[in-house]
Amino acid sequence: MFEIREARLSLKRDIEDVFTSGSIFSEVYNIYDEGDLRAETTPTRPFVYILDADVQFEQKQFPVIVLATDYATDEFQLGSEPFGMCEAEVYVMGRNRGERDDFAAAIMKNITSIHIRDFDTVGYPLECTVPLISRGRRVWDAKQFPVTDELRAEGSLLNGMVLSCQFYTETCT
Numbered sequence: 239m240f241e242i243r244e245a246r247l248s249l250k251r252d253i254e255d256v257f258t259s260g261s262i263f264s265e266v267y268n269i270y271d272e273g274d275l276r277a278e279t280t281p282t283r284p285f286v287y288i289l290d291a292d293v294q295f296e297q298k299q300f301p302v303i304v305l306a307t308d309y310a311t312d313e314f315q316l317g318s319e320p321f322g323m324c325e326a327e328v329y330v331m332g333r334n335r336g337e338r339d340d341f342a343a344a345i346m347k348n349i350t351s352i353h354i355r356d357f358d359t360v361g362y363p364l365e366c367t368v369p370l371i372s373r374g375r376r377v378w379d380a381k382q383f384p385v386t387d388e389l390r391a392e393g394s395l396l397n398g399m400v401l402s403c404q405f406y407t408e409t410c411t
Contacts, residue, residue: 304329
């Protein structure tokens with residue numbers, strides 16, 4: 239599997255761990271994905287959908303976390319092996335602002351590094367841990383959605399927040 243997909247799937251797995259560890263929230267969340275959405279599976283509470291950026295969903299599926307990643311490769315110096323850098327945006331949409339804020343805070347507080355997994359390995363994938371790139375004193379940026387007046391009346395996007403981070407990737411050996 240190529241690094242682009244491994245980076246996105248690794249971030250997704252780390253976010254799943256935030257909701258299923260049992261040590262962050264008082265409840266263990268059931269995780270649903272695009273397959274469950276397409277199959278119209280009825281989710282069992284507490285739940286959260288974790289989806290890729292191009293998947294369509296409705297407000298009735300909230301809470302939803304959407305991952306959008308951009309990936310670039312670069313060389314550190316002439317003749318060096320190229321390394322990958324992932325820029326990730328995590329869209330957190332809750333049923334209300336409290337849920338949105340709690341989910342966003344849990345992700346930002348508990349993910350300070352990404353466990354880059356080699357999904358081609360047999361059994362549990364090998365992992366390399368890479369820290370998030372620090373921008374001064376912060377590794378995450380959080381902003382509320384910019385909502386137009388037309389969408390403000392509808393209301394569901396008022397319960398959304400965009401988190402962004404960056405991390406370098408490396409091949410697990």
